[in-house]
Amino acid sequence: MPAQEAEDIEAEITAERDYLRRSRAALGRMRENVLTLDASSAGDWVSAEVLAGELAKRAEALLDDPSTALFFGRLDHPDERLYIGRRHVHDNGGEPLVIDWRAPMSRPFYKASTADPMGLVLRRRFGYSGGELTAFEDEDFTTQAESRILIEEIERPRVGPMRDIVATIQPEQDDIVRAGAEHTLCVQGAPGTGKTAVGLHRVAYLLYAHRERMRRGGVLVIGPSSSFLDYIRGVLPALGEINVRQETLGGLLDAVPVKGRDTPATARIKGDARMAEVLHRAIWGHLREPDEALVLPRGTRRWRVPAFEIAELAGELRTRGVRYGAGRDLLSHRIAHAILIRMESAGEACDDRTHEAVRRTRPVKAMVDQAWPALAPVRVVMRLLSDADFLAEAAEGLLDADEQAALLWERPARGPKSARWSRADAVLVDEAADIISRTPSLGHVVLDEAQDLSAMECRAVGRRCETGSATVLGDIAQGTTPWAIGDWATLLRHLGKPDAERTVLDRGYRVPRQIIDFASRLLPAIAPGLAPPTSVRSAPGSLEIRRIEGADADAAVVAACREALADEGSVGLITADATVPALAGLLTAEGLDHVTLTDGFAGARLVLTPATQAKGLEFDQVIVVEPADIADAEPAATADGGAVTPGLRRLYVVLTRAVSHLTVLHTRDLPVPLS
Structure with missing residues (x-):
C-alpha cells in the first residue's frame, strides 16, 4: 500500500474514532439528564412511583457498554451523512449523532445494493476490536463485492451468551424484522440462518415502531428451555430493550408443579387437539337442570321461578358462547332479572340496588351453585385423569378405550398438591382455565423452536396472542418431540393464526458449507420435504471426522478439547445425555476447565452440553461424541x-x-445416512 494511501486511511480512522468519542460522551450526558429528573414532582405518590420506575428503566437503557460498538455503519447521501448504531444519540442541541438502526432512514444500510443504491453515495461499515474502532470498509455501489468486515463480524469468536446481529442483518432478514405489528409471521429457518436473532430483533423493532401499543399489550418471548433463555438473555438489553418477558412454556404454564413424566404415547394423546373438546365437554357437562323451583321469600311475598325456566336461562347463555365462569356470573343476573319482572308486575318499585340485593340472596346463590356449579380448572383435570367414568363420558366418540386407559393416572391423587403432574397435564390445566375464564392476550409473542410443540401447546400459546400478533420460528427438520405436529399449516391452525405469512430462511451465515452439507445428509430421512440449506461461507478443513478405538475414546475426547481450546472462542462438547456425568468426571480429572450447560454459560470456554439441550445454541467449535449414541437415545x-x-x-x-x-x-x- 502506498505511503500516502496508508496515511489517508489512518487519518480517516482517527476522525471516526473522534466521532465515536464524541457520541459516547453525548450518550453519557443523555443518561445524566435522565438521572437528574425528579419524580416527586409528578403530583401524587402513585404517579411519582410510576414515573420513578420509568426513569430508572430509561437510565438503564441509556447505559453505555464500552466493549460494544455504539455505531457500526455510516450512510453518505449527497447532502447528509448518517451514523447507524444500536440506539439514538443526540448532542446538547438535539442534533442526531447516531441514528437508531430501527429508524426508517437506517434501512438503506441493510437494503441498498448495486441494483438499487436507495439514494446512497457510499455505505461504510466499521470494524471493532473490543469496542475500539479499528477499521472501515466502503461500498460505492459501482461494483458488487463481498464485505470482508461483514464476514469477519459473523465469524468473530464468541464466548458465553448469544449476541445481537444488528450490524450484520441481511436483506431477507430485515424484511422479517420490520414486518408490521399486525402481521403474524412464520419463519421456517434452517440451521445458521439467524431465525432466533431475527425474532429477537423483530421484538426490538416493534418496541421502537409501536412502543405504546406493545407496552400496553405486553411482549413475550417463549423459548424451548431455560438453557436457551440463558443463552439469549443479553440480546434485547444490548439493543436497549429491557422490558420483555422471556419464559419457557413450562414456566408460563405454572398453575401446577410439574413432578411427573408421561410416556411418549401418553404425551401424544394429551397433546392431541381432541383433548380440547374432551375438556370442553368435561366442564360444560357440569350444567344441570335444578331439582326444584327457586323460591325467594322477600317481605311478605314469596317469589317463584320454575326449574325449567332457570334451565332455559342457562341454555340461552351457553348458546351465546360465553366462558363458563362468565356464564355462571351472568346466570345470577338473569335469575335476579326474572324475579324483578315478577315484582314489578305486582306493583313493586325496583331499581339497580334491588336487582343486586336479589342477586346476592342465599336462595339465588344456592340455585346458581346447583344449576351452574363453580369449577377450578386444576380439580377438573385431576378428576378427568383419575375418574375412568368421568373421562369416558367426556371422551365418548373422541378417544377409544385404549387411549382413555393411557390417560388415567396409575395412582389417583388425593389432592392437587399430591398429584404427579406432567408437562402435558399443565397444558390441559391451562386449556381448562381458558374455558372457564378467558386468558388475557398480549401485544406480541415470539415462539421459538415452535416445531416441537403439540397441538394443545400451540393452543396455549395462541390464547396469549389471540388479539395480538406473533413471530413463529422453527425448523421442521429439528422437530425432536414425539408429539410434534410436523407441518406449519397444521401448527398455525392450532395456534389460531391460519392466515399467518410464511417465509423461508435457507441461506446460512453461521454454519460453514462443509458442515451443513454433512448434516444435510440426514434430511431425506428426517424431513424429506425440505430442500437442503445453503451457506454463504466456505471453510475448508472445518469438518473433521475421527474414527477411534474404544480403548482410546477418553484420550481422544481430551485431545480434541485441548486442540479446540488452543484457538479462540467457545467450545461445545456435545454428547448423549447419559454420558454427561462420565465426561464431566473425565474433564475434571484431566484438569480441563469447563462448565456443564445446566450450570449456565459463565465461567469457562468449554461447555459440556447434553444433546437434548443443544437446540438453539451455537459455539465456535463443536466436538460431537458418538453420534450413534445420540441417535439411539x-x-x-x-x-x-x-x-x-x-x-x-x-x-x-x-x-x-x-x-x-x-x-x-x-x-x-x-x-x-451419514456413512
Missing part, C-alpha cells in the same frame, strides 16, 4: 401413521451448532 416411534425419528433429528441439531469447526468422534459406525 431417542428411538423411532410411530404416530398418526407416520414414522417419527427424533433421534436422527436430534443428531441433525447437534451437528449444526458449530460456527467455525466441527469434530466428530466415534467408535461405533455412523448412522447410515
Whole structure:
C-alpha cells in the first residue's frame, strides 16, 4: 500500500474514532439528564412511583457498554451523512449523532445494493476490536463485492451468551424484522440462518415502531428451555430493550408443579387437539337442570321461578358462547332479572340496588351453585385423569378405550398438591382455565423452536396472542418431540393464526458449507420435504471426522478439547445425555476447565452440553461424541401413521451448532445416512 494511501486511511480512522468519542460522551450526558429528573414532582405518590420506575428503566437503557460498538455503519447521501448504531444519540442541541438502526432512514444500510443504491453515495461499515474502532470498509455501489468486515463480524469468536446481529442483518432478514405489528409471521429457518436473532430483533423493532401499543399489550418471548433463555438473555438489553418477558412454556404454564413424566404415547394423546373438546365437554357437562323451583321469600311475598325456566336461562347463555365462569356470573343476573319482572308486575318499585340485593340472596346463590356449579380448572383435570367414568363420558366418540386407559393416572391423587403432574397435564390445566375464564392476550409473542410443540401447546400459546400478533420460528427438520405436529399449516391452525405469512430462511451465515452439507445428509430421512440449506461461507478443513478405538475414546475426547481450546472462542462438547456425568468426571480429572450447560454459560470456554439441550445454541467449535449414541437415545416411534425419528433429528441439531469447526468422534459406525 502506498505511503500516502496508508496515511489517508489512518487519518480517516482517527476522525471516526473522534466521532465515536464524541457520541459516547453525548450518550453519557443523555443518561445524566435522565438521572437528574425528579419524580416527586409528578403530583401524587402513585404517579411519582410510576414515573420513578420509568426513569430508572430509561437510565438503564441509556447505559453505555464500552466493549460494544455504539455505531457500526455510516450512510453518505449527497447532502447528509448518517451514523447507524444500536440506539439514538443526540448532542446538547438535539442534533442526531447516531441514528437508531430501527429508524426508517437506517434501512438503506441493510437494503441498498448495486441494483438499487436507495439514494446512497457510499455505505461504510466499521470494524471493532473490543469496542475500539479499528477499521472501515466502503461500498460505492459501482461494483458488487463481498464485505470482508461483514464476514469477519459473523465469524468473530464468541464466548458465553448469544449476541445481537444488528450490524450484520441481511436483506431477507430485515424484511422479517420490520414486518408490521399486525402481521403474524412464520419463519421456517434452517440451521445458521439467524431465525432466533431475527425474532429477537423483530421484538426490538416493534418496541421502537409501536412502543405504546406493545407496552400496553405486553411482549413475550417463549423459548424451548431455560438453557436457551440463558443463552439469549443479553440480546434485547444490548439493543436497549429491557422490558420483555422471556419464559419457557413450562414456566408460563405454572398453575401446577410439574413432578411427573408421561410416556411418549401418553404425551401424544394429551397433546392431541381432541383433548380440547374432551375438556370442553368435561366442564360444560357440569350444567344441570335444578331439582326444584327457586323460591325467594322477600317481605311478605314469596317469589317463584320454575326449574325449567332457570334451565332455559342457562341454555340461552351457553348458546351465546360465553366462558363458563362468565356464564355462571351472568346466570345470577338473569335469575335476579326474572324475579324483578315478577315484582314489578305486582306493583313493586325496583331499581339497580334491588336487582343486586336479589342477586346476592342465599336462595339465588344456592340455585346458581346447583344449576351452574363453580369449577377450578386444576380439580377438573385431576378428576378427568383419575375418574375412568368421568373421562369416558367426556371422551365418548373422541378417544377409544385404549387411549382413555393411557390417560388415567396409575395412582389417583388425593389432592392437587399430591398429584404427579406432567408437562402435558399443565397444558390441559391451562386449556381448562381458558374455558372457564378467558386468558388475557398480549401485544406480541415470539415462539421459538415452535416445531416441537403439540397441538394443545400451540393452543396455549395462541390464547396469549389471540388479539395480538406473533413471530413463529422453527425448523421442521429439528422437530425432536414425539408429539410434534410436523407441518406449519397444521401448527398455525392450532395456534389460531391460519392466515399467518410464511417465509423461508435457507441461506446460512453461521454454519460453514462443509458442515451443513454433512448434516444435510440426514434430511431425506428426517424431513424429506425440505430442500437442503445453503451457506454463504466456505471453510475448508472445518469438518473433521475421527474414527477411534474404544480403548482410546477418553484420550481422544481430551485431545480434541485441548486442540479446540488452543484457538479462540467457545467450545461445545456435545454428547448423549447419559454420558454427561462420565465426561464431566473425565474433564475434571484431566484438569480441563469447563462448565456443564445446566450450570449456565459463565465461567469457562468449554461447555459440556447434553444433546437434548443443544437446540438453539451455537459455539465456535463443536466436538460431537458418538453420534450413534445420540441417535439411539431417542428411538423411532410411530404416530398418526407416520414414522417419527427424533433421534436422527436430534443428531441433525447437534451437528449444526458449530460456527467455525466441527469434530466428530466415534467408535461405533455412523448412522447410515451419514456413512
